[in-house]
Amino acid sequence: MTGEKFISIDGQRLNVNIIGDGEPILFLHGVPGSEHRFFLPHVIPLSQQFKLILYDQRGCGKSEPSKQNHYSMEDEVNTLELLRIELGLQKINLFGESWGSMLALLYATKYPGRVNKILLTASIGVTKEGFERFGQELEKKISEQEKVKLSELEKKLKIDESSLDDILNILDPYYVFSREALKHKEKISINNLVNQSIGRDILNNYDLTAKLDLLSKISILVAQGSHDILTPELIEDLLIKFIPHARLIEIENCGHWTVVERPEEMIRIAHEFFKNADNNIYRCDRAQF
Known part of the structure; x- marks a missing residue:
């Protein structure tokens, strides 16, 4: 059962891509609304040792949209659990990037017994504060001229006179250490x-602080770019202090998109x-890698 295929999850078709063989690693893509191709071809070398399971979240990429046109964090956690069951996996390793790092922690606090290890990268934190701080730190980096242009594009987007691509062309360079990586x-x-x-749901409901004790038996490693919008120092405050057994590795000369850039x-x-x-x-200082 390898290759790209559609799997029916709760009556909706989910686009799933399985590469390689071995112990499974399930990848959770960042940016709500994005798709699993972000990870490709960059993670394919891992398929020599592991079974890589990548999928487009509901309404993303090639996966079918929600029949009710409703999307939430809870829905994505439920979809991930149904996918685990459909694939016949007892326990899963999770590799979560950006929003996917939040989804990994959400899933693990609901189904801790189903998770073996979690690797987080471009992580955000355990409450909405990290999500808000990300936006604040990004805004600090953007020039006034670009802010004006972004505002105009966002207004046009609402009336279909611009696209997300127009906006991303301005924002993408701030997600990397070197523009060459783009x-x-x-x-x-x-x-x-x-x-x-999902962005609204995060702002209204994302807070794992009351459930973090459920993660105590799960190995967690955080790999954060030295020049991420949320730097390793900020992640110490937004995530590590809440999950003290988690280990933090700093990726030198790297921005938010660690998988793409390094x-x-x-x-x-x-x-x-x-x-x-x-x-x-992994009980080491951040300079190890």
């Missing part, structure tokens, strides 16, 4: 309805983390 990013679609719906390093980190039975090797 050449290696796959052009992906974004469903604006999904993006806006793929070989992320492959090495993921391989060592998911293969190693004793994660005490």
Whole structure:
């Protein structure tokens, strides 16, 4: 059961891509409304040792939209659990990027017994504060001229006179340490309805602080770019202090898109983390990698 295919989940078709064989790693893509192609081809070398399971979240990429046109964090957690069951997996390893890092933690606090290990990258935090702080830090970097242009494009977007691509052309350079990395990013679609719906849900409801004790038996590693919009120092405050057993690795000369900008390093980190039975090797300073 390898390759790209559609799997029926709760009466809706989910686009799933399975590559390789071995212990499974399930990838959770960032940006609500985006798609799994963000990870490709960058993570494919891991398929030599692991079974990679990538999928487009509901209403994203090639997956069918919600029949009720409703999207929420809870829906995505339920979809992930139904996918686990459909694939016959007892426990899963999760690789969550950006919004996917939040989804990984949401799932693990609801189904802690179903999770083996979690690798987070471009992480956001455990409450809406991280999501809000991300926007604030990004805004600090954008020039006044670009802010004016973005405002105009956002107004036009509401009346279909501009596209998300127009907006992303301005924002994307701030997600990387080197603009050269943009050449290696796959052009992906974004469903604006999904993006806006889940964004509102995060602002209204994302708070895991009362459930974090449920993560105590799950190995968690965080790989954050040195020049991420949320720097490793900020992630110490937004995530690590709440999950003290989680380990933080700083990826040097890297922005938010670690998988795109430093793929070989992320492959090495993921391989060592998911293969190693004793994660005490990650009790180290951030300069190890």
